[in-house]
Amino acid sequence: MITMMNKNFNPADLLTASETLRANDRWIIFTHVKSDGDALGSASALFEAGVNAGKIVSWFSPDEKLPETYKYLARFDDCISCENFSFVDDGTLYVFLDCSTEIRSVAGFDINNPLNSLNIDHHEDNTNYARVNCVDGSASSTCEMLYRVFTAGNWDITLNMAESLYTGIFTDTGGFSFSNTSKLTHDIAGELIALGVSAARMTDRISQNKTPESLQVWARVLSRVKVFGPENIFAVSMIYADDFRETESDLTGTEGLSQMLMSIRGVKFAAIATEHDDGVVRLSVRSRNGSPFGAGEFARMYAGGGHEKAAGCAFPFPAEKVLCELESAILRKYHECNRPHQ
Numbered sequence: 085m086i087t088m089m090n091k092n093f094n095p096a097d098l099l100t101a102s103e104t105l106r107a108n109d110r111w112i113i114f115t116h117v118k119s120d121g122d123a124l125g126s127a128s129a130l131f132e133a134g135v136n137a138g139k140i141v142s143w144f145s146p147d148e149k150l151p152e153t154y155k156y157l158a159r160f161d162d163c164i165s166c167e168n169f170s171f172v173d174d175g176t177l178y179v180f181l182d183c184s185t186e187i188r189s190v191a192g193f194d195i196n197n198p199l200n201s202l203n204i205d206h207h208e209d210n211t212n213y214a215r216v217n218c219v220d221g222s223a224s225s226t227c228e229m230l231y232r233v234f235t236a237g238n239w240d241i242t243l244n245m246a247e248s249l250y251t252g253i254f255t256d257t258g259g260f261s262f263s264n265t266s267k268l269t270h271d272i273a274g275e276l277i278a279l280g281v282s283a284a285r286m287t288d289r290i291s292q293n294k295t296p297e298s299l300q301v302w303a304r305v306l307s308r309v310k311v312f313g314p315e316n317i318f319a320v321s322m323i324y325a326d327d328f329r330e331t332e333s334d335l336t337g338t339e340g341l342s343q344m345l346m347s348i349r350g351v352k353f354a355a356i357a358t359e360h361d362d363g364v365v366r367l368s369v370r371s372r373n374g375s376p377f378g379a380g381e382f383a384r385m386y387a388g389g390g391h392e393k394a395a396g397c398a399f400p401f402p403a404e405k406v407l408c409e410l411e412s413a414i415l416r417k418y419h420e421c422n423r424p425h426q
């Protein structure tokens with residue numbers, strides 16, 4: 085399996101990122117589409133840090149609606165939804181958080197003329213599109229990166245910021261259970277707890293949030309799970325647009341479903357297909373050690389992206405054919421990986 089570690093990370097980048105933030109009085113923060121706990125947590129923490137340091141800060145997301153689960157994050161309500169942004173060379177610092185490419189966020193950023201910009205991320209496949217890049221592919225989360233930026237520059241970390249940072253670290257590590265969880269991850273979580281974060285309260289807020297409506301979607305998806313392949317290492321299932329309509333729930337209630345498939349005994353690779361309102365089907369893919377290919381590798385076959393073990397892509401088949409096509413695509417890939425080299 086190819087692991088694309090970011091070769092360019094240098095610990096000095098943390099201080100450079102901190103100094104870039106200090107040197108600029110106006111920040112505009114961008115997070116990625118389909119925001120998750122890490123994107124929202126890092127934006128919330130950075131927003132607070134900026135306001136506390138007397139900066140003028142705003143935050144834009146390409147999402148029409150943010151997942152309600154994270155409503156407790158400071159500055160959650162300050163996020164402005166916007167698809168296209170007019171980037172201007174007026175000295176504003178544009179900060180991208182948790183975005184492996186600029187395309188993952190609002191449209192309009194020109195990588196050939198990257199203006200005054202800062203990219204803080206932990207995706208192995210980050211394209212270093214900004215003027216200043218602070219990307220460590222071995223970090224668990226952007227929140228972990230941001231904590232390291234804050235400590236490198238001696239920024240005050242308030243309780244609000246600590247809760248936001250803890251949120252991203254918790255969600256991107258699956259509650260400290262994925263292989264990206266390191267000693268450093270735990271050390272930082274410990275520091276955040278020392279700042280007043282309650283681990284139990286954070287777990288409640290993040291995990292105890294399912295609505296009865298969203299659980300009906302879970303029930304449908306679980307009833308459709310298909311496990312297959314050698315020693316049953318593959319699992320797939322599907323959410324149809326009708327599932328949302330009939331249960332009066334939405335996409336935000338499905339977070340964690342692909343991880344649920346990974347909890348089936350023996351499963352090393354799982355994919356959940358979701359039919360969106362516009363008919364487009366998107367895959368959420370997960371893998372763990374022992375899978376013949378990584379989630380990222382699979383998603384890239386369909387021009388998707390993400391991490392080696394958690395990735396996503398569009399899947400170009402009509403909803404009624406998706407499960408069948410998905411199973412054969414996985415098996416084809418499996419046979420390709422096992423074909424003897426010529």
Ligand SMILES: [Mn+2]
Nearest residue numbers: 122182226256
């Ligand atoms: Mn992340």
